[in-house]
Amino acid sequence: MTATTPARPAPADLWHHYGRNRAATDRTVPSSFFWTWGQDTGPGAELLGALAGRHVADLGSGAARHAAHLAVQHNPAQVDAIDASPAQHAIALDLYSHLAPTLRPVHADVTQHLIDHPDHYDAAYSVFGAVDFADPRRLLPATATALRPGGLFVVATLGHYLTGAPAEPDVVHADIPAKNPDGTAATMRRWVLQEHVWTKLLDEAGFTGITADLLPPATPGPRAADTLLLRACRQP
Numbered sequence: 001m002t003a004t005t006p007a008r009p010a011p012a013d014l015w016h017h018y019g020r021n022r023a024a025t026d027r028t029v030p031s032s033f034f035w036t037w038g039q040d041t042g043p044g045a046e047l048l049g050a051l052a053g054r055h056v057a058d059l060g061s062g063a064a065r066h067a068a069h070l071a072v073q074h075n076p077a078q079v080d081a082i083d084a085s086p087a088q089h090a091i092a093l094d095l096y097s098h099l100a101p102t103l104r105p106v107h108a109d110v111t112q113h114l115i116d117h118p119d120h121y122d123a124a125y126s127v128f129g130a131v132d133f134a135d136p137r138r139l140l141p142a143t144a145t146a147l148r149p150g151g152l153f154v155v156a157t158l159g160h161y162l163t164g165a166p167a168e169p170d171v172v173h174a175d176i177p178a179k180n181p182d183g184t185a186a187t188m189r190r191w192v193l194q195e196h197v198w199t200k201l202l203d204e205a206g207f208t209g210i211t212a213d214l215l216p217p218a219t220p221g222p223r224a225a226d227t228l229l230l231r232a233c234r235q236p
């Protein structure tokens with residue numbers, strides 16, 4: 001008789017509830033692309049350069065609304081909307097299957113997916129996506145590996161905690177409140193780092209031409225936040 005190791009149970013999907021109400025009523029492809037936390041101001045998809053015929057990766061794409069916009073308006077060869085959450089992947093498939101094969105929802109941990117696809121993408125981006133929630137010491141080198149030399153990487157992340165507390169001066173995560181699918185309380189890791197910390201991490205990961213801009217919200221308020229917009233190229 002051979003001993004078998006019992007399968008490890010899948011971790012709870014802490015993104016089960018995210019965007020669910022909107023998905024029930026709004027099935028449109030957004031007509032604009034925003035980077036800011038409020039999704040209502042600032043620069044748009046032009047920061048990704050000309051995308052016609054290009055391969056693009058959305059890291060932590062959620063319902064894939066940003067990716068759908070790119071697929072419809074910017075004529076890329078393919079946009080991979082990568083998300084580890086079964087619920088978010090299912091929502092993306094439900095909303096945007098009709099945009100295949102240009103839009104391709106991919107159900108995967110983004111770091112592993114990027115490691116498995118070296119020199120594959122011309123551009124990669126994250127809008128408060130996996131770059132906020134995966135260990136940057138693994139994710140950023142994996143992104144550099146998956147980009148072609150000279151490929152663009154653009155990240156929108158929090159400029160400070162939503163409580164107003166400042167971003168971290170070192171590479172440390174916070175355990176922030178989250179919800180299990182059954183509604184019970186959980187926590188998840190979020191990396192909210194100061195500009196110089198991100199810049200050093202990007203440099204060490206193999207990026208060049210690194211810039212950081214702080215974008216204020218269009219309207220101040222209790223749910224408003226500054227967006228830290230990071231841009232870099234994979235070393236040619």
Ligand SMILES: C[S@@+](CC[C@H](N)C(=O)[O-])C[C@H]1O[C@@H](n2cnc3c(N)ncnc32)[C@H](O)[C@@H]1O
Binds near residue numbers: 110126130
């Ligand atoms: C705040 S949501 C943002 C979703 C989308 N970018 C948007 O703007 O609506 C963060 C997303 O990142 C995904 N995510 C977090 N860590 C991830 C990882 N390691 N691999 C893939 N997706 C991840 C989550 O599943 C979630 O859908």
